[in-house]
Every structure is written in structure tokens, then in C-alpha cells.
Amino acid sequence: MTFVRVCPLRDIPADGALAVEIDDTPVALVRTGTEVFALNDICSHAEVSLAEGEVYDYTIECWLHGSCFDLRTGKPTNPPATQPVPTYRVKIEGDDVYVSLAQES
Numbered sequence: 001m002t003f004v005r006v007c008p009l010r011d012i013p014a015d016g017a018l019a020v021e022i023d024d025t026p027v028a029l030v031r032t033g034t035e036v037f038a039l040n041d042i043c044s045h046a047e048v049s050l051a052e053g054e055v056y057d058y059t060i061e062c063w064l065h066g067s068c069f070d071l072r073t074g075k076p077t078n079p080p081a082t083q084p085v086p087t088y089r090v091k092i093e094g095d096d097v098y099v100s101l102a103q104e105s
């Protein structure tokens with residue numbers, strides 16, 4: 001599994017998200033507490049950026065129609081979205097965030 005360095009940890013807002021591109025794949029890096037998660041940045045409902053949504057309770061809420069996606073699984077927890085978004089592995093070394101695009105879900 002190949003991890004690529006994406007950014008320093010400090011670039012991701014606390015309890016917020018940062019949109020990045022990794023090998024042409026849009027990825028939302030989401031920080032909650034001391035943990036960082038990576039999801040595909042495109043909402044499975046109508047293709048807007050999830051990174052612009054709010055982060056709470058291990059979810060990120062799509063700003064357009066309000067579906068929340070579980071940061072750990074990518075699955076929507078409420079409608080209108082019904083399909084999960086892909087999630088990716090994250091590791092943190094020192095102050096650097098690494099992501100592997102090998103899909104988790």
C-alpha cells in the first residue's frame with residue numbers, strides 16, 4: 001500500500017476539513033479531535049465538495065442537502081444520499097499527513 005505525503009497536520013482545521021487532490025482524485029481530509037480521516041471529496045448525491053460541510057459526531061455534513069457521511073465508513077447516515085463515498089487510509093508521522101488511495105470501502 002503506497003502512502004503519499006499530502007500536507008502538514010496543521011493545514012487541516014480543528015474539527016474541519018481540507019480539500020486536496022491526490023493523483024487527480026479529490027479528497028477531503030477531515031480532522032476531529034486527534035484523528036484525521038480521508039474521504040472522497042465528492043458527495044454521492046449531487047457531486048459537490050464535502051470538505052465545505054460541517055464536521056461533528058464522526059460525520060461530515062454535506063452543505064447542499066444535509067446528508068451526513070460517517071468519517072469511518074463513508075456511509076450516509078441520513079437522506080437524501082443513499083450511496084457511500086470511498087474512504088482512504090491515513091497515517092500521521094510527526095506533523096505530516098499521509099494518505100493511501102487504495103480504497104477502504
Ligand code: FES
Pocket residue numbers: 043044045046047048062063064065066067080081
Ligand atoms: S449534494 Fe450532498 S446531500 Fe445532496
